[in-house]
Amino acid sequence: MNDHSLExxxxxxxxxxxxxxxxxxxKAENYFKRAVRIAHHLDxxxxxxxxxxxxxxxxxxxxxxxxxxKGFREALxxxxxxxxxxxxxxxxxxxxxxxxxxxxxxxxxHFYCRAIEVYPLESPPLRLAMLYSDLGQAYxxxxxxxxxxxxxxxxxxxxxxxxxxxGEGELSVLIGEVHYQLEDKDQAILCIQHSCKVFAGSKExxxxxxxxxxxxxxxxxxxxxxxxxxxxxxxxxxxxxxxLWEDVSESVYFMAKVLQGLxxxxxxxxxxxxxIKLCPDHELSLALRLQSLGRLMVxxxxxxxxxxxxxxxAAIFELLGDDLRLGECYEYLAFxxxxxxxxxxxxxxRKESKRMIAGYHAHSLNAVQRLAEYYERRKQYLxxxxxxxxxxxxxxxxxxxxxxxxxxVQRVSRKVRQKKH
Numbered sequence: 001m002n003d004h005s006l007e008x009x010x011x012x013x014x015x016x017x018x019x020x021x022x023x024x025x026x027k028a029e030n031y032f033k034r035a036v037r038i039a040h041h042l043d044x045x046x047x048x049x050x051x052x053x054x055x056x057x058x059x060x061x062x063x064x065x066x067x068x069x070k071g072f073r074e075a076l077x078x079x080x081x082x083x084x085x086x087x088x089x090x091x092x093x094x095x096x097x098x099x100x101x102x103x104x105x106x107x108x109x110h111f112y113c114r115a116i117e118v119y120p121l122e123s124p125p126l127r128l129a130m131l132y133s134d135l136g137q138a139y140x141x142x143x144x145x146x147x148x149x150x151x152x153x154x155x156x157x158x159x160x161x162x163x164x165x166x167g168e169g170e171l172s173v174l175i176g177e178v179h180y181q182l183e184d185k186d187q188a189i190l191c192i193q194h195s196c197k198v199f200a201g202s203k204e205x206x207x208x209x210x211x212x213x214x215x216x217x218x219x220x221x222x223x224x225x226x227x228x229x230x231x232x233x234x235x236x237x238x239x240x241x242x243x244l245w246e247d248v249s250e251s252v253y254f255m256a257k258v259l260q261g262l263x264x265x266x267x268x269x270x271x272x273x274x275x276i277k278l279c280p281d282h283e284l285s286l287a288l289r290l291q292s293l294g295r296l297m298v299x300x301x302x303x304x305x306x307x308x309x310x311x312x313x314a315a316i317f318e319l320l321g322d323d324l325r326l327g328e329c330y331e332y333l334a335f336x337x338x339x340x341x342x343x344x345x346x347x348x349x350r351k352e353s354k355r356m357i358a359g360y361h362a363h364s365l366n367a368v369q370r371l372a373e374y375y376e377r378r379k380q381y382l383x384x385x386x387x388x389x390x391x392x393x394x395x396x397x398x399x400x401x402x403x404x405x406x407x408x409v410q411r412v413s414r415k416v417r418q419k420k421h
Contacts, residue, residue, distance in 0.1 A: 008038060176189075
């Protein structure tokens with residue numbers, strides 16, 4: 001073995017791993033490709049397998065699934081020849097990640113189960129916990145809730161046993177999600193409360209924020225609005241402390257809904273305006289906030305202000321081709337203008353509203369779904385999620401199958417969580 005070549009290989013792998021950690025996948029791929037070329041010359045099986053596996057990992061991150069699958073399979077063959085079970089497990093987990101990227105969750109389950117089966121007892125237990133967690137998410141994607149829950153618990157027990165509170169808290173959230181899907185709201189709440197306690201105790205503030213938001217959502221769904229408000233207030237304080245201003249915009253927007261439910265209209269207006277001020281440059285997010293503010297102004301009988309906000313939101317919805325929401329804005333404008341005595345303009349918006357909503361039923365499902373896919377490609381996952389949920393509502397209204405759309409919601413929800421972590 002050439003010591004100089006080995007040292008150069010090690011340097012390339014370290015640089016590639018650093019880029020991988022910084023999510024600079026293009027640069028990481030370049031380093032790993034060079035490392036693979038050197039590994040071929042070194043002719044050390046495990047060096048070659050390790051290089052191929054990390055190269056394939058960054059290729060999956062970029063959506064290059066076919067070439068990544070080839071790399072993982074080659075790494076697996078090398079490890080099988082030399083009976084390296086840890087390497088086999090990692091290569092199988094890599095093949096599972098390719099299957100997840102292709103939305104082939106049955107295959108993902110097969111590969112994760114094999115990865116767990118061959119994982120050596122003497123290898124790090126927290127890596128095994130991660131494999132169980134990934135397997136649980138594949139079960140969840142197929143709505144195999146009991147298997148998901150059992151698998152998550154194995155992962156959580158390992159995290160608890162080997163003192164990894166962040167992992168324990170995250171898995172408690174995942175178990176809570178399963179309980180929520182099974183309509184066991186009380187157990188779901190207990191799981192989220194446990195995750196909040198774990199994250200608070202371990203100073204994991206970003207993870208604590210996510211759990212507080214989830215808890216607030218559950219409380220909102222159950223109409224326990226005071227408890228939802230307290231959780232959101234804690235989340236916003238932590239977001240501000242961590243300079244997560246885009247997240248602050250989302251949280252105070254949600255807080256405004258809670259406050260409106262409690263009847264605190266002035267406070268609702270304040271937080272809606274703050275949400276608009278902090279809103280990132282995402283067209284749909286801004287339009288929805290403006291529309292909400294317009295509705296609030298109607299409730300406060302401040303019709304001139306309401307008209308202004310509805311016109312602003314309508315302009316954005318028209319640009320996006322969102323006929324349903326545009327029709328809703330026109331419907332509100334017709335009501336407002338009628339209240340202001342502007343009958344001719346009111347009649348115009350009433351007709352436009354009917355035209356938009358009629359056209360929506362004919363064309364909007366595909367349009368909103370395309371919009372969701374557009375946002376997903378641009379990694380605007382919250383906007384994509386809102387559009388996919390809207391697509392499900394439309395499909396149900398007209399009697400269409402919603403299974404593919406529900407899977408899209410699950411896929412994008414995972415991406416939201418991954419982005420936050």
